[in-house]
Amino acid sequence: MENTKLIALVTGAVKGIGKAITNKLIKEGYFVVMVDIDKAGGEELERINSGQCVFYQGSISKEAEVNKMFAFVIEKMGHLDLLVNNAGIIKDNMIWNMPEDDFDSVIDINLKGTWLMCKAAAVVMKKQNQGRIVNIASRAWLGNKGQSNYSASKAGIIGLTRVLALELGKYNVCVNAIAPGLIDTPLTQGLTKEVLENLIQAQPTKSIGQPEDIANAVAFLGSYNTHFITGQTLYVDGGKSIGAGV
Numbered sequence: 001m002e003n004t005k006l007i008a009l010v011t012g013a014v015k016g017i018g019k020a021i022t023n024k025l026i027k028e029g030y031f032v033v034m035v036d037i038d039k040a041g042g043e044e045l046e047r048i049n050s051g052q053c054v055f056y057q058g059s060i061s062k063e064a065e066v067n068k069m070f071a072f073v074i075e076k077m078g079h080l081d082l083l084v085n086n087a088g089i090i091k092d093n094m095i096w097n098m099p100e101d102d103f104d105s106v107i108d109i110n111l112k113g114t115w116l117m118c119k120a121a122a123v124v125m126k127k128q129n130q131g132r133i134v135n136i137a138s139r140a141w142l143g144n145k146g147q148s149n150y151s152a153s154k155a156g157i158i159g160l161t162r163v164l165a166l167e168l169g170k171y172n173v174c175v176n177a178i179a180p181g182l183i184d185t186p187l188t189q190g191l192t193k194e195v196l197e198n199l200i201q202a203q204p205t206k207s208i209g210q211p212e213d214i215a216n217a218v219a220f221l222g223s224y225n226t227h228f229i230t231g232q233t234l235y236v237d238g239g240k241s242i243g244a245g246v
């Protein structure tokens with residue numbers, strides 16, 4: 001039977017920013033399809049938020065798998081109102097030390113995965129004549145030493161977002177990006193204490209953001225009150241993207 005609630009699909013929903021986005025969207029009244037490769041974490045979240053979400057184990061980087069995921073969503077829910085492309089990985093190194101595989105895997109998941117999810121969502125949302133897509137990029141698209149693969153993938157997401165705003169605008173589909181700065185998640189908790197402290201001191205706010213800061217921005221850009229905002233990148237980074245005087 002078709003689910004009458006607003007349906008959101010969140011990728012990388014099990015940890016960090018994705019988990020905060022899932023929790024926020026549930027609070028806002030959405031039914032959330034949580035996509036992640038982490039089976040144990042996904043099943044645990046589904047149990048905690050019983051009846052308000054469903055976990056789908058899958059990776060975003062293979063078209064056949066993405067198509068199966070969307071077939072599942074449409075068969076079970078009947079529609080998709082919001083896609084949040086949040087799944088992403090880092091494999092940092094200076095370019096002269098970066099193995100080709102670490103370039104390929106970061107581009108494959110962060111950029112190609114986001115593109116595949118957008119492609120599948122575009123088909124559904126165009127047909128519905130309604131939809132919202134929020135892509136999680138990064139402030140690092142502006143450039144970060146040691147992140148030639150990651151920065152390029154996130155710059156690609158911003159280009160993709162702008163093109164899709166043009167292609168889907170007349171179908172009442174808004175596509176926007178969020179560029180988080182330094183956020184306290186398992187991804188940044190892997191940094192040494194010294195590196196993390198230096199990054200915090202380089203922030204105008206001298207603080208680290210919380211996953212909820214990104215979740216609140218997703219709820220805003222994903223809502224249907226924002227029909228005239230599309231193709232934009234919203235920085236949620238404590239002012240770091242301003243760049244001067246830090």
Ligand SMILES: NC(=O)c1ccc[n+]([C@@H]2O[C@H](COP(=O)([O-])OP(=O)(O)OC[C@H]3O[C@@H](n4cnc5c(N)ncnc54)[C@H](O)[C@@H]3O)[C@@H](O)[C@H]2O)c1
Pocket residue numbers: 011012013014015016017018035036037038058059060061086087088089109113136137138139140179180181182183184185186187188
């Ligand atoms: N944490 C930060 O400071 C920060 C800053 C800027 C941008 N971001 C971006 O925000 C997003 C979330 O980051 P985070 O810090 O919460 O990361 P995280 O590593 O804590 O969580 C990422 C989640 O994505 C899942 N995932 C990984 N590969 C996947 C795949 N192929 N298919 C489906 N799911 C997959 C993981 O299992 C995990 O649950 C990423 O796109 C990241 O690049 C994070």
